[in-house]
Amino acid sequence: MRTVKWNQNNYTLEMIDQRLLPVEFKVNEYSDYRDVAQAISDMVVRGAPAIGGAAAFGLAVAAYQSDAQTVDELREDLNQAVRVLEKARPTAVNLSWALKRIMRRTADVADSPDALREAVLEEAQKIADEDVQINKNMARHGAELIDDGDTIIHHCNTGALATVDWGTALGVIRTAHEQGKDIHVLVDETRPRLQGARLTAWELDRYNISYDIISDNMAGHFLSTGQVQKVVFGADRVAANGDVANKIGTYMLALAAKDNDVPAYSVVPTSTIDLSLASGDQIPIEERAVDEVLGLTLMGQKVAPEQASARNIAFDITPNRLISGIVTENGVVYPPFDVNLPPVVPED
Secondary structure, three states: OOOEEEEOOOOEEEEEOOOOOOOOOOEEEEOOHHHHHHHHHOOOOOOHHHHHHHHHHHHHHHHHHOOOOOHHHHHHHHHHHHHHHHOOOOOOHHHHHHHHHHHHHOOOOOOOHHHHHHHHHHHHHHHHHHHHHHHHHHHHHHHOOOOOOOEEEEOOOOEHHHOOOOEOHHHHHHHHHHOOOOOEEEEEOOOOOOHHHHHHHHHHHHHOOEEEEEOHHHHHHHHHOOOOOEEEEOOOEEEOOOOEEEEOOHHHHHHHHHHOOOOEEEEOOHHHEEOOOOOHHHOOOOEOOOHHHHOOEEOOEEOOOOOOOOOOEOEEEEOHHHOOEEEEOOEEEOOOHHHHOHHHOOOO
16 A cells, blocks of 8 residues: 555545554544644654655645635635645655645645645645656666666665655665576664664565565774675655765765775655755755654564663765766756756756
C-alpha cells in the first residue's frame, strides 16, 4: 500500500506509522491538519517525497476540516494551515513545494467553498500519483548505473516508505534487482533513529534482496578494501550547485567513497532541487531533540550517563565535489551541476 493515502469515505489522511516498524505495521488516520503537522515533525512519516505528499493531503484535510461558508473564509483557513504545516520539517523542500503548488494551482477557484475543497484535494492527489511515476522513472535511469555483481552501500531509508510509493535510491536498487542483476546491499544503520536498520532492511526483506546491516562507521572499511562498487543515497534538498542536504552521516560516507574512487550517487525527484539556493550553505539544517541520541539503549540499559548532554543534527551537507551524479526522473545529471541541473528542473 502507499505510505500516504487519502480516505475518500471520511475525508481523512492515512499514513503508515514508520516509528513502529519493523515490529508493528500500523496505519494512522488523521482528520486534523495540526495532527498531520505533528506527525511529520514526530517522523510518523519521513523521507522528502513522502513528507511532500503528507503535507499536500494535510492541506486537503484542512480544507474539509474547515466549516468556512465562503471562499474567502476557506482561503484564510488554508493559509493558516500552510503556516502550520510549513514549520513541521524545515530541511525537506518537498514540503513547502507541495503546499505552494496547491495554493498556486487553486488560486483562481472562486465558485464555492466546496469547489475549492475539491480542487485542493484533486491537486494533492495529483502530487501523490505523480510521485509514484516519478520514482519509477528515476529508478529506471538509476538502474543503468548498477552493474551485475555490484555491492552497494545505502544510507538511511529511501524506499517506498520514504515516498508515496516505490522509492528513490532504494527504488534504483529494487529496479536493478527486478531486472535480474545479482546485487548485494550494505545497509548503514543510520543513527540515531536507525532508519537503515529498521526500515531499509525491512523493505529489502520484502523484495528478497540480499543485504547486510552495518554500523555507519564500518562503511570506510568496506570501501577501502574494495568490497563496494557503488554508493547511493537520497536527499532532502539539493542546491543549484549540486550540494546535497541528506541524513546525517552522508557527508562522511561520500568522503570515504571519493577517497577510494567509488562513485556516489544522489537520487532525487526534481521537486527536491532548490534552484533558488546557490549552495548548500543556504540550506536550513534541522536540529532535533537530544532524546533521540541520549535515549539509545544497549542490552536493556541506557548508553549515555544520566546527566549527559548531546547534540542531534539531523542532516549534513555533502559538497558537489563528492557527488558523481544526481539521478532524477529526467535522467542522470553529471558535473558541472550548476550548468547541468537547471535544464532538467521543470518550471513551475
